[in-house]
Amino acid sequence: MKKLLVLACLVALVLSCKSSKVVINNNDSNQNIIPKPSKNDVIFSSSNKKDTLNYATLKSIESSLTYLASDELEGRNTGTAGIEKAAVYIENVFKENNIKPYFKTYRDSFNLKDIVGYNVVGYVEGTDPNLKNEFVILGAHYDHIGTGNEVNGDIIANGANDDASGTVAVLEWAKYFSKTKNNKRSILFTLFAAEEMGLKGSEHLAKKLKQANLNLYTMINFEMIGVPRAKGETMAYITGYDLSNMAEKLNAFVGETVVGFLPQAKQYNLFKRSDNFPFYNEFKIPAHAISTFDFTNFEYYHQVDDEADKMNFEHMTLFIDKMIPAIQGMINASAKEIKMTNE
Numbered sequence: 001m002k003k004l005l006v007l008a009c010l011v012a013l014v015l016s017c018k019s020s021k022v023v024i025n026n027n028d029s030n031q032n033i034i035p036k037p038s039k040n041d042v043i044f045s046s047s048n049k050k051d052t053l054n055y056a057t058l059k060s061i062e063s064s065l066t067y068l069a070s071d072e073l074e075g076r077n078t079g080t081a082g083i084e085k086a087a088v089y090i091e092n093v094f095k096e097n098n099i100k101p102y103f104k105t106y107r108d109s110f111n112l113k114d115i116v117g118y119n120v121v122g123y124v125e126g127t128d129p130n131l132k133n134e135f136v137i138l139g140a141h142y143d144h145i146g147t148g149n150e151v152n153g154d155i156i157a158n159g160a161n162d163d164a165s166g167t168v169a170v171l172e173w174a175k176y177f178s179k180t181k182n183n184k185r186s187i188l189f190t191l192f193a194a195e196e197m198g199l200k201g202s203e204h205l206a207k208k209l210k211q212a213n214l215n216l217y218t219m220i221n222f223e224m225i226g227v228p229r230a231k232g233e234t235m236a237y238i239t240g241y242d243l244s245n246m247a248e249k250l251n252a253f254v255g256e257t258v259v260g261f262l263p264q265a266k267q268y269n270l271f272k273r274s275d276n277f278p279f280y281n282e283f284k285i286p287a288h289a290i291s292t293f294d295f296t297n298f299e300y301y302h303q304v305d306d307e308a309d310k311m312n313f314e315h316m317t318l319f320i321d322k323m324i325p326a327i328q329g330m331i332n333a334s335a336k337e338i339k340m341t342n343e
Contacts, residue, residue, distance in 0.1 A: 058317045062308075064093075064168045065226070065316075068142070069160035069308045076159060077146030078194045078201075079115035086142050087120050090191050093171050094122040097178045102188055110194075110204040117143075117193040119201045124177045126331075128184035136331050137188045137219040137287075138173055139202070140166030141195030141275055148304045160308045161298055165226030165316060167191055172320050173327060184332045185217060192275050202275035210282040218246065218286045218330060218338050221276040224293035228315040234260030235319060236292045240271035244286035244340050253329025258322050264295055286338050292319065 067073075067089060074082030091106045093099075102123035109118045120142070126132030144159030158164075174189040194200035202221075209216065229235065234257055238247045241261045251257045264270075270289065271277060280287035292315070300306040330338060 058313050061168055061172065061316050061320065062313045064089075064171060065160060065164050065311060065313075066308045068164040068167060069158040069306075071156050071158065073158075075146035075148075075157045076142060076144040076164075078112070078117045078143045078197060080146065082146070083143055083193060087118060087191075087193075090120045090142065090167070090171065094120075094174065094189075097175045099124060099174050099178045099189065108201075108205050108208065110201065112194060112197065112200055117201055119193055119205050120191040121205070122174050122189040124174070124181075124183060124187045124189070126184050126186040127181060131184040131332075131334075132186050134185045134215050134217045134336075135188055136185050136217055136327075137190055137279065138170050138327065139190040139192060139219065139221045139275055140170045140223065141192040141201070142167045143193045143196055143201070145196050145302055148302060151304050154304045157302060157304050158307050160306050160311050161224045161226040161293065162301060162306060163195070163223055164308075165224060165311060166222035169222050169225055169316070169320050169323075173324070176324060182328065182332070187331065195275055199275055199278055203278040206278035206282040216279065216283045216285055217336055219276055219279040219283075220246075220287075220327075221274050221289040223274050223289045223291045224298070225291060225319055226311040226316055227292060227298045228312055229292055229294050229297055233294070234258065235322065236260070236290050237262035237265060237294065239265045239274065239276070239289045239291075240280075241266065242341060243271065244288070244338060246286045246288055246338050249338050250323075250326040250330065253326045254322060255325070258326065259290060262294055284340070286340060290323075 068076070068086055072082070073085050074080060076083045076086050087107070094101070094106055099122040102121045106120050106122065107118040108121050109116060111117075126134070141163045144162065145157050147155045148157035149155075170189050170191060177183050177187055190202075190205060192201035192205070195202065225236065236259050238259050238261075241247055247259045247261070250259050271280075274289040276287040276289045279285070298310075300310060
């Protein structure tokens with residue numbers, strides 16, 4: 001969620017401390033040493049229960065996030081060997097779970113001067129002969145800033161909450177829908193690069209899909225969902241709350257209030273500061289970000305202390321599980337129930 005804490009004056013910018021940028025070849029030899037996720041990492045349930053951890057295991061979530069936020073990936077700055085490893089890991093998740101690439105390969109490549117970046121895009125086709133022509137996008141950014149101000153000899157900004165947490169959530173839902181095949185509409189699972197450079201990856205993909213006349217129904221971006229909010233608060237909040245009825249409908253699908261309103265989100269215009277905005281800008285459809293970070297519950301934005309050991313994996317597992325009926329309801333509704341408020 002680039003820039004949002006800057007606006008809150010909670011942290012100092014560390015973008016000037018980024019690691020050196022290099023162009024990475026997709027055939028980099030480092031691919032051979034990246035661990036593949038196990039097919040058994042996720043447990044699926046045929047139950048419709050919404051209040052238990054039926055869908056994704058804490059073990060799977062912790063394992064994925066710990067790797068993506070490890071020093072081996074060097075802070076996942078776009079254009080580096082570290083983010084290449086992250087991309088290969090995501091591709092392995094897709095391959096192991098029979099999730100197809102939407103394009104010829106999983107990678108949607110783009111250039112930023114001397115840097116080659118790539119979004120990673122997986123595809124699960126809808127099961128309904130008519131509704132499968134409509135798409136829902138679930139996204140998160142898998143890049144981070146590379147390095148930050150030194151703390152106890154450590155300069156790697158691992159980006160566990162920002163946004164390995166959102167990346168892991170999208171991967172878990174990709175596994176779920178590829179296994180259950182209970183989505184009437186088609187789904188794109190999009191992991192963006194160059195968010196930290198100004199939403200460049202999502203801008204590229206949104207324009208590309210618009211030019212291809214993709215029939216996009218909704219888009220949700222998941223940003224910093226690794227820590228819980230205070231007791232008594234809604235589990236998460238949505239940016240651009242009053243621009244559509246998405247929050248209302250998602251909560252109705254779940255049967256409880258999971259997604260709420262955060263005043264600071266409107267005050268700091270967070271709607272335009274995450275990877276949902278390029279899709280709204282191109283398609284003019286409901287496209288929002290959902291987060292559990294609320295300015296009070298995490299101190300390490302763009303700092304080297306944004307580590308895996310700061311994440312609450314029980315909270316992440318519960319959030320990922322609770323969002324499944326919300327996402328499923330949105331994807332499977334016979335009509336487009338989620339609308340912009342001016343429609």
